[in-house]
Amino acid sequence: MPLLLLLLLLDSATAAFESPESGESALPPRSGTSCQLLSREVLTGNSTTPAVHRLRLSLPPTARFPRCCDDSSPGMIHVRVKAPDAAGQPLRFNPYSAHLNPDQRSFDLVVKVYPGGPPAHPGVSGYLGELAVGDRVHVPEIRALDWRHESPRAGLVCFGVGVTECVGPAEALLENGGEVRMVTANRNAEDVVLLEELRELLVKYPTRFRVRHCISQTTAAETNLAMVENESMTQGRVDYRVLMEEFGGKWRDGGAAEHFLMVGTAAMEQAVIGMIARARLYDFSKIRGHPLFLLIKGPHGDNSKWVALSPSESDESVEL
Numbered sequence: 214m215p216l217l218l219l220l221l222l223l224d225s226a227t228a229a230f231e232s233p234e235s236g237e238s239a240l241p242p243r244s245g246t247s248c249q250l251l252s253r254e255v256l257t258g259n260s261t262t263p264a265v266h267r268l269r270l271s272l273p274p275t276a277r278f279p280r281c282c283d284d285s286s287p288g289m290i291h292v293r294v295k296a297p298d299a300a301g302q303p304l305r306f307n308p309y310s311a312h313l314n315p316d317q318r319s320f321d322l323v324v325k326v327y328p329g330g331p332p333a334h335p336g337v338s339g340y341l342g343e344l345a346v347g348d349r350v351h352v353p354e355i356r357a358l359d360w361r362h363e364s365p366r367a368g369l370v371c372f373g374v375g376v377t378e379c380v381g382p383a384e385a386l387l388e389n390g391g392e393v394r395m396v397t398a399n400r401n402a403e404d405v406v407l408l409e410e411l412r413e414l415l416v417k418y419p420t421r422f423r424v425r426h427c428i429s430q431t432t433a434a435e436t437n438l439a440m441v442e443n444e445s446m447t448q449g450r451v452d453y454r455v456l457m458e459e460f461g462g463k464w465r466d467g468g469a470a471e472h473f474l475m476v477g478t479a480a481m482e483q484a485v486i487g488m489i490a491r492a493r494l495y496d497f498s499k500i501r502g503h504p505l506f507l508l509i510k511g512p513h514g515d516n517s518k519w520v521a522l523s524p525s526e527s528d529e530s531v532e533l
């Protein structure tokens with residue numbers, strides 16, 4: 214199959230997978246879709262790239278997590294955050310990866326806060342970046358995507374803040390006995406976020422988890438930071454050679470890399486698929502119809518639709 218055709222086919226199989234709409238994002242906020250900002254933590258302070266914030270938001274008591282994945286896993290959860298209408302930008306909403314906290318009453322978003330906003334851009338991340346603790350946020354919708362949580366050998370490529378979408382699956386795969394190898398891609402060593410979470414997993418699973426940080430704009434000396442076992446940092450961008458080095462050959466159980474997750478912009482995710490082909494990590498000539506090597510099942514999976522964060526019955530509109 215020609216690579217261009219394959220790349221077009223794969224577009225709907227990555228995190229940008231299109232789900233049917235509920236229509237809730239067009240409606241005003243109500244108590245069941247209004248979440249309070251409980252805390253904010255700035256994860257990066259590097260002035261050359263936009264900062265990344267961890268926001269903890271309350272979950273309304275009526276909130277529901279949509280059914281997916283044949284009830285075998287909660288799925289990869291995304292929420293839509295809607296910023297108030299602005300001149301030139303009447304419908305400002307974007308999806309974010311959501312992480313439910315153990316108390317089940319709050320969830321975290323890890324957001325890269327881009328400068329710029331209305332009227333030229335929606336500026337949803339900028340809106341999230343400016344909220345004060347205690348403010349309320351409109352979170353109209355939620356969805357869950359099905360993925361291969363039983364994968365025995367998974368290679369994860371996580372660009373920038375995209376690592377937020379990788380940590381949960383990595384943890385679940387390791388808990389299920391799988392082997393996980395992760396490549397992160399950032400401009401500067403200071404931009405790598407969620408290091409604490411990654412290192413906890415590296416310590417907990419010393420034989421089945423490894424991480425390589427690829428830093429594109431840092432000198433070799435600066436990449437010489439303290440690493441834990443099975444963690445490395447190299448200078449340069451992610452390319453097919455990096456994927457060959459990290460994901461190629463036999464893995465611990467003697468098998469080859471079986472599934473891949475790539476999280477970044479659509480262009481970055483497409484580029485990784487090209488690298489997988491060039492590194493010969495998967496035999497693309499065998500692909501007939503939708504490929505099975507992606508960790509996200511896409512059209513093969515039992516995905517939820519976008520659903521309202523809370524059912525609409527007996528719910529009052531609220532002012533934000």
Ligand SMILES: Cc1cc2nc3c(=O)[nH]c(=O)nc-3n(C[C@H](O)[C@H](O)[C@H](O)COP(=O)(O)OP(=O)(O)OC[C@H]3O[C@@H](n4cnc5c(N)ncnc54)[C@H](O)[C@@H]3O)c2cc1C
Nearest residue numbers: 228307308309310323324325327329334335336337338339
């Ligand atoms: C399924 C899914 C899950 C996502 N999960 C997360 C998540 O967990 N955390 C997160 O931070 N983001 C996530 N995103 C991206 C998020 O939805 C927004 O696209 C992002 O926050 C930018 O939106 P904005 O409205 O602030 O930017 P815009 O208003 O569109 O742009 C504001 C400014 O930022 C620039 N800009 C916007 N995006 C980029 C970019 N990628 N690189 C460089 N410059 C840019 C624009 O050019 C503009 O100057 C996810 C996207 C998808 C599809």
